[in-house]
Amino acid sequence: MRKHLVLLSLGALASCAAPETEMADARPAFPLEHLDTSVHACDDFFQYTAGGWREANPIPETEVRWGEFNKLREANKQRLKELFAEVVAGTFEKGSDEQLIGDLVVSGMDSVARNERGTSELVPFLEAADAVTSLEELFVLMAQHKFYGVSAPVNAYVRTDAKNSKVNALYVGQGGLGLPDRDYYLRDDEESVKLQEAYRAHIETMAELTGSELDAAAIYALEYALAEAMKSRVEMRDADKRYNPMTVSEWQALAPSMPVAAYMAELGLDDRTVVNSAPEFFSRMEAKVANFSLDTWKQYHKWHIINGASGALNDALEVASFEFYQKTLRGKPKMNPRWKRVQGSTGMLGQQVGHLYADRFFPEEHKAEVEQMVEDLRTAFRGRIDQLTWMTDATKEKARKKLDAFTYKIGYPDKWEDISDLEISKDSYFANLKSMSVYFTKKNLAKIDEPVDKSEWGMGAHIVNAYYNPLNNEVVFPAGILQPPFYNPDADAAINYGAIGGVIGHEFSHGFDDQGAKYGPDGNLENWWTDEDKAQFESLTTQLADQYSSYEVLPGVNVNGRLTLGENIADLGGLTLAYYAYQNWKGDKEIEPIDGFTDEQRVFLGWAQVWQSNGRDEYFKNQVTTDPHSPAEFRVSGTVSNMPEFKAAFGCEEGENLKPAGEEITIW
Ligand SMILES: [Zn+2]
Structure with missing residues (x-):
C-alpha cells in the first residue's frame, strides 16, 4: 500500500555521527571521478553521471545490485552491528528495547544451538x-x-x-x-x-x-x-x-x-x-x-x-x-555473513531498532532543515498546479486542497511503541521469530474497527527509504535517508535540492500519481476530478506508461510501464518539483558554477548521484516482474527525457534519449 522510494540500501558517514562514533570527513557534493565524460549528458545522462562510479564499484559477491543507495544501507548495517554488540554485552530490563533486540541477536548468532536443534x-x-x-x-x-x-x-x-x-x-x-x-x-x-x-x-x-x-x-x-x-x-x-x-x-x-x-x-x-x-x-x-x-x-x-x-x-x-x-x-553468488542475516531478522522490531539508531545517530538540527525543504517542495508544487495547462480550475482547486492537507513525519516518531510484554529469550531463535510473528499479528488484528492512530510509522527510523501513505495523506522521511547522497549538509543547495528535494518531491507526487490521485485530502478513496480532467490525466499517464514499456533492460526484457507507472509519475513530478523549489530558493542570487557545472546542472547531478548503481542480470529480470520501481538507469534517463528544464540546463538541442522539443510529457 505504501509507496516506497525504492526497495533497496552508504558510504561515508558524513559529518552527522555522534561523538561516540568516529567521524568520516565531509563528503564531496559530487565527486567528478564518478562521471563518464566519453558520453554526452544529452545522449545518456545515466551513463554520463554514473559511468565512472560504475567502473570503480563492482557488485560485491553478496549483493545483487550495488549503488550509492546500497552503500548507505551498508554503512547503516555497520552502525547497527556496533549498536547490537553493545546491547548484547550489556544487561537490560526485561521487555526493554535493548533486551528484546539483544536476546534475539544472541539466539540468532548461536549457530551451535541452532544446528543441534536442527529442524x-x-x-x-x-x-x-x-x-x-x-x-x-x-x-x-x-x-x-x-x-x-x-x-x-x-x-x-x-x-x-x-x-x-x-x-x-x-x-x-x-x-x-x-x-x-x-x-x-x-x-x-x-x-x-x-x-x-x-x-x-x-x-x-x-x-x-x-x-x-x-x-x-x-x-x-x-x-x-x-x-x-x-x-x-x-x-x-x-x-x-x-x-x-x-x-x-x-x-x-x-x-x-x-x-x-x-x-x-x-x-x-x-x-x-x-x-x-x-x-x-x-x-x-x-x-x-x-x-x-x-x-x-x-x-x-x-x-x-x-x-x-x-x-x-x-x-x-x-x-x-x-x-x-x-x-x-x-543471481547472488555468495551468502551474507551470519551477523547480517540475523540483523535482517530484527526487521519486525523496526520501531525498537529505529529508536536505538535515532538516539545515537540522528542530529536534531537536520529535522528543521528538512522540514523547511518539505515546505519548499509544497510551495513549488502549488506553483506547478497553478500553471498546468491540461487541468481546469475546478480540479486545480481540489488539487490545492489536497496539497495543503499533506502532513509529514521526519526523522523518528514522537512517541515510541511499547512492546515490553513481548517474550524474547537468548534460547531459541526459531521460538523468538515465532513469538514476534504471533505478537505482531495479534496486535494488528486487535486494531480492527479501532480509530486509526495517525501518529504511527510504517517504517523504522534507521531505514534508508521514504514513503507516501495515501490513507493518511502524509509523506514520511526516516532518519536513515537523511544522509549523503540524499542529504549532505556539506553540499551546495543545488545538489541537495536534486537529491533529497527530488525524494521529497517524489513522495509528494505519489499523492498525485495514477492511484494516489484517487484519494482525497483526508485519505479517503473518493473522486475529486472532473471527467474531462480525469480523461486528460489518463491520456498523459498512458503516454508515460508506453514510454517506459519501450525501455529494454536486457535483450528481450522490457520495463513494465503499467507496473511502474506510479513510480515513474513520482520521479518525473519529483525532479520537476525539486528543480522549481531550487529556483524559488535561488531567487535573484548569483550562484557560481562548481567544478564547471552550473547550479541548474547540479540539481540534475544531485538526482542522478542517488541512482549510481550496477545490477546483475537476474536481479533486473526479477525487478521488472515484481518491483513497481523502474531500474535505476530509467529513473535517471527516463525522467530527464521529459524535462525541457534539463535540456536548457545542459544546452541540449537534441539527444539520443531525449524527447524532441514539444513532445515532452508534463504531468505535474
Ligand atoms: Zn515511490
Missing part, C-alpha cells in the same frame, strides 16, 4: 498438518498458522479503511505462492521453464532436509492453479478495484469449495464485513479447488511451513534456501 522445532507444525482430515480442518489450521507467519491462499489483515480513513477495516485477499510472482508460473519460455524445474527440485531438497515426504510436482500444480486464478500485480495496483466490501458469507459464496468462512471463524472474525481486494481470485479458484486431493493440499501447507522457517533453523536449511531464492532466482 526438530518444525515437527509439531508438520504433525498438525498430517493430522488434518478435511479441507475445512486444513483451512482452520492455516488460520492458526497465520499467526506464525505461514503463507496461505487466504490473507487477512487490518489496515486503514480506504473509504473511511479514520477507522481500521479488515482486509482479505489472495496469496500463497512460493515463487515471487504469479508470472513465474505462467511464463513458458525456456528460461522460465528452467526456473520452474529448479523450484520443484528445491522443494524436494527441503523435503529431504526436514525428513518430509513432499510431492514437488503436485505442490507445484496446486501453486500453478493459484497463480492462474490470481489478479496480476498491475491489476492489484488499481485502488478502486481492490475495494470490495462484503460479508464473510458473501465471500464464501464466491468459492463454496474453499473453506474461507472456517478460516475466518478460527480467527473469530466470520460474522462481519471484510474488504476483499481480490474477489476474482476466489471465484476463479472455485473450479480448481477440487482438482487437488486433500493430501496435496496438506503437502502444500507443509511446504509453506518449511519454506517460511528456512532462515530460522539450521545451516543446511538456510544454505539450501539461499541457493534457490538468492543464487538461482536473483
